Structures are given as structure tokens and as C-alpha cells.
Amino acid sequence: MNKFIWINGKIFLSTDAKINVTDRGFLLGDGIFETMRVVNKKIPHLRLHFSRMEKGCDILFFPSLQKELLIKGIEEILKINEINNGSLRLTITRGDGPRGIIPSGDTNLTILLQVFDPSKTILPPVRLVISRYFRDGRSPLSVVKSTNFLPSILSRIEAKNKNYDDALLLGQTGSIAEATAANIVFLKNNILVTPPLLDGALPGTSRERLLKAGLCEEVSVKPEELSSMQGAWLINALSIAPVTTINHFSMKKSFHEGEVIKNYLFPDIK
Template identity: 45%
Template sequence: MSTPVWLNGRLLDATDAHIAPNDRGFLLSDGLFETIRVANGQAPHLARHLARLEEGCTILRLPTPDPTLLTQAVSDLLHATGLSDGSLRLTVTRGTGPRGLVPPVTPQPTVLIQATASALAVPAPVRLGLGRYRRDGGSPLARVKSLACLPSIMSRMEAVAAGLDDALLLGMTGAVAEASAANILFLREGRLQTPPIHDGALPGTSRARLLEGGFCTEGRLLPQDLKTVTGVWLVNALSLTAVSDIDNYELPLHPERDRRLREFLFSV
């Protein structure tokens, strides 16, 4: 038996879960998703993810799934899978529709939650390079975790082909926005900063927690200023990863600061 999933109100074996061929998420990337950390059998920051999901649904004019229903669905799926540590992927599409771009007047969203186990491990430092795709921080869509991930996919593929681990994406402003699947933190003049939303950064949940906790502030980072930073990390809901070099510019590692950030982010 394969791992259970939650699909449209039901717990199903993954082999019995089917998405319609005319689902707009499959055909048009018309939807969004959340990646949610699971620790000790709980999703400690689920409320933040559901709040961002609601904001994204509002931007996309997509009916927002009932958060009470989703909270129960997460609980049911964690119980059914016995997942202790890992992640959940919550995907919401506009559901099925006729051919073409115009959605149905009253969409019936498809909602899928999948569970994945993963070991608790500190990622090895990574090497980055500047990518050629840009994020438009002036667009409302830059605030949405859209299913349309091709710029990130291509950025990661091209970085790996160049012998790197990941790429940094610039915003339309010309400043650094984020990596392909993570926000960026950078240490400059002893202060930890992260790019602002208007430079193209996704409003990540871990990014928000670090800002609220006073661990960092917002700050613009232009490509020509990369050699002024003395430390860089990538952060998302699941991990904190130190960066060892960017475009062959070696960066020092900071084990003690790394430890403090990791403790704040992942101790609960």
C-alpha cells in the first residue's frame, strides 16, 4: 500500500487519488501551494501557511478552502501516515474547467495534501551563481506560491549544469531577490538582512518569523555589492542552508550564528 493522501475531503491511498484531466492546475498552473514543516508529528506553523494561502487565494480570485477543514485534514493525514518529521505539501487549484483561459463562473477547487518523511539533518553549504531569470516584485503574483515554477526550475537546472547548487534570482529592480526555492539572508557590516518584497522576494514564512523576532531587517543587495557581504544563508520553511561561495567569491561560515538561527527556526 502506498502512502495515504488527502484529496477533496477524503483520505485515500495515493494510487486511488486521481486528478481530472481538465483540472486547471494541471493544464494551466492555475493554483498555488504551501510546503509545511512537520516536527514531532505536528505542523507547528500551520496557521502562518494557511494565512498565506488565504492571501494567495484572494489575489488569484480563487475560493479559499475552509481553514478549519484544512486544519482537520492535516491532523487526519498526519495520523494516517504516522509522520513524525518531514513535510506536507498543500496544493490548491481552481479545479476543472472548459478549454481556454477563462475559468468557470463558480469554480470548485481541487485540494490535495501529501506527506513526505525526511531526516532531520543540517544541509551542507552550497555554491551559488547569478541566474538569468527575474522576479517582478511589483506584481501581486510575486506574493503567491504559484504552481507556475518554471523560472525557478530553469534557474536550478542551469545552476546545476554549471556545477553549482542553486541560483540567485534578481528582481526587476536589478537587486537580489531570492534563490530558486528559498529566501536569502546576508550578513553585511555585522547586520543580518534580507531583500524586501518589492525587490522580488517571496514573503516566506521563515523570513517573516526572523523579521518579527528581530533576527534580521530588510535591506537591498545589488549584484555589485555581493563582495561586501561576509555571510549568506538560504532559508525556507524546511531548512536553513549556509552559502560557501557566490560566483567563485568565497564566503566565511558562521557556526555560532548558524546555530542560533537554526534553534530559533526549528526548535518548535
């Protein structure tokens, strides 16, 4: 993380930035966030990130997204931190509130922008285990990138404790939903497929791009079908990682399809 942070239109030294102890995002996980890639001082596919956050604001009964303020804030925080390439996180919470679950009548959002130095886009191969935690694709919250991230956090911890790199969560349908911080794409019968939203998948921006480009289809994948998968990859806005195993099933490598996904999502990476 870099030296300066943007909060509600003002820039602070990261050591001086403060969130009120009554902030509902801190106390109750009452917020949403987006993590975006920075390339040449720009946010690729910013419209997709804003679109998902707008839907999240609507579902959480937040005021409408202040796009002009955010665009100006993004430009300011990238410039003052001298970031050309890296990542940016936008977090919005309901802001300060009284004790209890019901918020006050007046909503004063807390809006936070943080930037981070570059990390690897093409990640090393990963080994996955199926988690005991679930995602519910029937819930409106399943499409919200909420700051309440406990199922993913606990799934990742348990995976690490079992000497795996990450975990896959199932949906209430019994099919695979996604990994703890990424969508999953399978090669099934020579076709790239990804779990549908009803199975609990978050509508990731990279996932959406592959679907709109016709490079991938929505298909449910049951755990018992893993033995027939020809390959698998984890994708999000920042990276792609090939999957080598899920539980005891080996994912047969398919170099070509992995290159197709990488070249489409990250054309600047050679």
C-alpha cells in the same frame, strides 16, 4: 511520499489518487501551494502558512480558505500515514475548467494534501550562481506561492548544468531576490539582512519569523556588493543551508550568526 493522499476531504491510496485531466492546476499552473514542516504530529506556525495561502486565494480570486476542513484533513493524513516528523504539502488549484484561459463561473477547487518522510533540516553548504531569470516584486503574483514554478525550475537546472548547487534570481530592481526554493539571509556589516519584497523576495514564513523577532532587517543587496558580504544562508520552512560562494565571490563564514538563525527557526534540532 507516503501511502495515502487526501483529496477534497477523501483519503485515497497514492496509487489510486487521480486529478481530472481538465484540472487548471495541471493544464495552466492555476494554483497555489504551501510546504510545511511536521514536528511531533503538529505543523509549527500553521497560522503563518494559512495566512500566506489566504492572501494567495484572494489574489487568485479563489474562494476563502476552508480552515476547519484543512485542519481535519491534516490530522487525518498524518495519522493514517503514521507520520510523526516530516513535511506536508497543501496544494489548491482552481479545479476543473473548460478549454481556454477564462475559468467557468462555478469554481470547484481541487485541494490536495500529501505527506513526506523526514529530510535533513541542516543542509550541507551550497554554491550559488546568479540566474538569468528574474522575479518582479511589483507584480501581485510575486507574493503568491504559485504552482507555476518555471523560473525557479529552469534556474535550478541551469545552475546544476554549471556545477552549482542552486541559483539566485534577481528582481526587476537589479537587486538579489531569492534562491529557487528559499529566501536568502546575508550578514552585512555584522547585521543579518534579507531582500525586501519589492526586490522580488517571496514572503517566506521563516523569513517573516526572523523579521518579526528583530533578528533580521530588510535591505537590498546588489550583485556588486557580494564581495563585502560576511556570510549567507538559504532558509525556508523545512531547512537552512550555509552558502559558501555566489558566482566567484566567497562568503566569509560566520558560525555564530548561522547558529542564531538555526536555533531560532529550528529549536528542536540539536
